[in-house]
Amino acid sequence: MHIVCDTYEQGPSIKDHEHAECGDSLTAYKITGPSQRRPVDFNRALLSSKFKTELLNFLTQEWTCPEYSSLLEGHTVYYAVGQCCFIYTAEHGQVQRHQFHELESGHEEADTRLLFHAQYVSQLDTEAPKVIVVRSNDTDVFVFLIHHATQINAKLWMDGNLACNVLLK
Numbered sequence: 001m002h003i004v005c006d007t008y009e010q011g012p013s014i015k016d017h018e019h020a021e022c023g024d025s026l027t028a029y030k031i032t033g034p035s036q037r038r039p040v041d042f043n044r045a046l047l048s049s050k051f052k053t054e055l056l057n058f059l060t061q062e063w064t065c066p067e068y069s070s071l072l073e074g075h076t077v078y079y080a081v082g083q084c085c086f087i088y089t090a091e092h093g094q095v096q097r098h099q100f101h102e103l104e105s106g107h108e109e110a111d112t113r114l115l116f117h118a119q120y121v122s123q124l125d126t127e128a129p130k131v132i133v134v135r136s137n138d139t140d141v142f143v144f145l146i147h148h149a150t151q152i153n154a155k156l157w158m159d160g161n162l163a164c165n166v167l168l169k
Helices: 016-021 049-062 066-072 110-122 139-151
Strands: 002-004 077-081 084-091 094-099 131-135 155-159 166-168
Touching (some): 066 094, 139 155
Parallel strands (some): 131 155
Antiparallel strands (some): 084 094
């Protein structure tokens, strides 16, 4: 599984205007641990790039806790956050996190970053036919997948809140 997140650069950024239009606040957030109370209006907090950055960074560390090992056992999770990409695996009740330099990226938008991940998966040397399912409700992602489908050596499915699920290739 690949989880690909937007990167929220601390200005100036090409996304600054869009963030302002969405009601992005200048409020600073600090997440200190899993027992911290969440903001009263969580949906409003999610409009803030500062809150999203803090939440994504918190998850980077939180997922290394042993209590997540049973969820990760037998799976590999790639987590692209900021400019980094981490791999999470679990063995014998312990979660391992390693930085994966091949999928590091300076792109701000997950819309484009996920194409790097799809290309990477399509090039893995396995015998099994490759099927990649992209879960997103963003029309931009749909358009990017259509445009790049011929460059990705796999069947591509898009699963989202669009009019229908689509198979490309």
